[in-house]
Amino acid sequence: MQYNEIDEKIEELLSMMTLEEKVGMCHGNGLFRTGGVPRLGIPPLVFSDGPMGVRNEFADDHWETVGGNWDFVTYLPSCTALAATFNRTLAERVGEVLGCEARGRGKDVILAPGVNIIRTPLCGRNYEYFSEDPVLTAELASAFIKGVQRFDVAACVKHFAANNQETERLSVSAEVDERTLRELYFPAFEAAVKAGVFTVMTAYNRLNGTFCSHSHKLITEILRNEWGFDGVVVSDWGAVHDTEAPAKAGLDIEMNVTSDFDDYFFAKPLINAVQKGKISESILNEKVRRILKLMFRLNMFSKDRKRGGFNLPQHQQTVLDAAKESFVLLKNDREVLPLNADKIKTVAVIGNNADKKHSTGGDSAAVKALYEVTPLSGIVMRLAGGAKVSYYPGCLDETYSKHEFHIPSNADEKTRAEIEEKARAANEEYRNIELRLTEEAIQAAQTADAVIFIGGTGHEQESEGRDRPDMTLPYKQDKLLERILAVNPNTVVIIISGSPVDMSPWIDNAHTVMQGFFSGMHSGTALAEVLFGDYNPSGHLPFTIPLNEEDTGVKALGEYPGGEKVCYTEGLFVGYPYHDAFNVPPLFPFGHGLSYTTFSLTKAAYRQISGSCKDYEISVDITNTGNRSGAQSVQLYVEPEKKEASPIRTLKGFQKVYLNPGETKTITFKLDERTFSEFCINSGWVFNPGNYTIKIGTSSRDLPIAMTLTL
Incomplete structure (x- = not known):
């Protein structure tokens, strides 16, 4: 259908719609869908979270999973992992997988990619974003978007704009000067528009005092008028706080996390505002036109709409290819890597991340993975019985629950004493387990032919809704690593995380270090191929690894996390520009990555x-x-x-x-x-x-x- 025919059809549909039907298309009528108009053959728009895979199915009106054994999907590498590949073609291929699987699961809009700049190492959603650099982010996100939309599914670039922390994200105002916005925080969004992205999501936070979903400057003046975006603008779930301001600003669809769909700001209140003349119906009509245009772009009215598919072997191969390219070799001073599988008879794998799965964590980025190969599994499968592989957690993480005992205020002395004794015994048992795990790991590090430490963070630390308190490795991993390196300086150290971690306590004594990410269902397979030389590492850091948090521009010049406001007084000096301009040596610079x-x-x-x-x-x-x-x-x-x-x-x-x-x-x-x-x-x-x-x-x-x- 030609554009003029589409425009005519849109006007025809619009002329037949009631006010209530128009409004029903502009707000959530389910947790992940809008309202359609059945009598006119207009379907709802169906959304799903990304970017690491199509999220599992939820009930229409409450947050309860309803999928059985049919909604497992391919678990994709995080955006930081993709950014580490520095590979546009690979980013596009991963986007194609997401688009194909979203279409295969019956989705119209996939809520990805996230292109917010990594301003601070502590942001809980950094792993969902690409980089501290706007050019790297823009290039890879644009390629990713093109891949997604190849399957008649809309990508939704997010979160517009300056959503760089989770702390007080629903209310904090990011105070950012115009030049910094234009040169650092906006370029990836502008590039996404130029790449043809169909939808844009507004952020939770305020920008210079105004909620992003309410900002006429952001949505209409910049996004639409200046950059030429003619797609649909959707709010983040619960990011709308009024009816008139966001309606007049240019927001098209309001989504939320509650089930009172008729009471959303763009539901009954919008009907009332139009009826009372507070909002012109022409404004509402423009929203509906854009939504209908999106539906035509996605061939939602056509029998020729592309079919998708999920859990396909070629998708899993793409994930493996991307994961292999994501690992960044930081140090290889003694050329311990690659390991020679033919000469190694015993391998000690140590660390809490060695056998941990990450797909189910991170809140909205969680994925119901068909499978996930952990690093330990990948190493065992690669050696295939040719060497004995032993695993030692080495530390207590969240899988070991520490009992808490509360003494009621009205407890008598006997009850108080009994509770205190139980607490003492439980804490002693906890310390004994911790000591045993540590000593077992140290002993193994002294005797094994090869020692591989796999630590870092998980989604207990990096997740939507909260930021990390600091850059320190959790679960006393620093102390464990110091002791391991003291008895075996040839230990291969692998950090898996979505953000930089503080390596300063042990980095000088570590000769072989690799940075990994949340790299999808084949992360362990890929790591094993890199460790044993089947694949030559080619990843490069998408962010600077500072010596510590004090050595970041945000900490030295700016403000984080702020209170009602967070002032970006560091301006453009985020990441490597700060280290260069203020002569602050990084531990590892942006773009760094070694090879064999x-x-x-x-x-x-x-x-x-x-x-x-x-x-x-x-x-x-x-x-x-x-x-x-x-x-x-x-x-x-x-x-x-x-x-x-x-x-x-x-x-x-x-x-x-x-x-x-x-x-x-x-x-x-x-x-x-x-x-x-x-x-x-x-x-x-x-x-x-x-x-x-x-x-x-x-x-x-x-x-x-x-x-x-x-x-």
């Missing part, structure tokens, strides 16, 4: 495109100088002439290249006017002529190639 082979960069050159003074093509040769095939993510950074309020350098391009030993390839980057512009409050994006240093390398701090452009 080596690479060199040579023959850098540039040329103007079509004689333009603002558009350039930069080329560089990369050679695999080692003896293994591998991949490298080449990164291009731009340094303007020194300006006090600007970062020293920012990422402007990246390319991932696969090379055989001795192979050389030429890669190119294209830079345009926006690359050399900054946002000025009174004039918008302004091109700045002058000298720019172009630096190319493999992390924000490893940049051996430099050239100067004069614009």
Whole structure:
């Protein structure tokens, strides 16, 4: 159907709808659906959470799971894991899996991806987001969105905007200056619009005093008028607090977590507001037009709508491919990795994350996974009986419950004494278990041929609805690691987390360290392939790992978590721009990632495109100088002439290249006017002529190639 035919059909449907029917399409009539108009053949819009897989089924009007054994799905890598691949093609493939499975489960809109910037390491939802960098986030999110929407399912980019903490997320006001919004927090949303995303979700928080769902500036002035978004804007569940303000701001659909659907702000109150003339019916009509247009885009009125599928073998292969590329080799000083499976007879796997499944945690990002291969399982399967693998938790985590004893205020002395004795005995038993687990792990570390420590965080620490209190590893893992490394400095240390953790207590004594993420159902399979050299690690850090929380721009210059307001006074100095500008050495820089082979960069050159003074093509040769095939993510950074309020350098391009030993390839980057512009409050994006240093390398701090452009 052509666009003019669609427009005509939309107007025809709209003309036949009652006020009540129009309003019914603009709010939740179930926890994950809007109202349709059956007499006109208009279906409801059905939503589901993402981004790590299609969420399990819930009852229509209360938070109770109703799926049996049929709603298991493919468990996808988190967005931080995807970002660590620096691979646009892979991000698009993972998006295709999500879109196909959402369509296969009968969903119309999948609530993903999340593109909020990782402002602080403590945000509980960092694992759902991509990166601290706007360019990396924008590029991979755009590819992901294209993949999702290939299956007649709408991606829903979220949370617009400045949703960078979970603490007081329902009410806190993020106070952010316009330039910081435009250059750091908005680019990924703008890129998503340019990539053709069909829906956008507004955030819970206020932005500069106004709830995001109520903001005419955000929704109409910027998103629609400036960026040209013509899709549907939906609220986060429970992010609407009024009827008139969000209706006039441009919000199309209100969703919530309660079952009083007729009493939503966009339900009966919206009908009353239109009837009393407080809101023009033309405003309501525009909302319905956009919703109907979305339905036509998704072929919801067509017999030719694409079918999906879930739990397909090719989906599981995509997850495995993505997981393998997500692991980041941070240190390999003694070349302990890759491990030689033919020479190892005993393996000690230590740590609480070694045999833990993560798919069911994280609240709205939880997934009912068809299966999940833990790291321990992956290692055991890879060695296939060729070596003895023993597992030692080493510490007490949430799987071990610590009994709490409360003494009633009216308890007599005998009762009080009995309770105190029970508490003493229980605590002693708890300490004895803790001591036993630790000592067993230390003993194993002294005697095994290979020792692999797998620790980090889980969704007990990283989850929607709460932030981490600090960067410290939970469950006394630091002390355990210090002791293990003291008896076996060749221990392979693997941290699995969605955010940076504090490694300072033990990092100097660890010679082999790898950063992993919540990488989906084949995380353990992928890890084993990387550890034993079946796959050469090629991940790069999507965030800076600071020495500690004090060494972050937010802690040093800004405010977190704030009270009624949280002031982003650090401005653009989030992540690596802070470390560069204020000369604060990171533990591991943004973009860092080692390989089992080596690479060199040579023959850098540039040329103007079509004689333009603002558009350039930069080329560089990369050679695999080692003896293994591998991949490298080449990164291009731009340094303007020194300006006090600007970062020293920012990422402007990246390319991932696969090379055989001795192979050389030429890669190119294209830079345009926006690359050399900054946002000025009174004039918008302004091109700045002058000298720019172009630096190319493999992390924000490893940049051996430099050239100067004069614009």
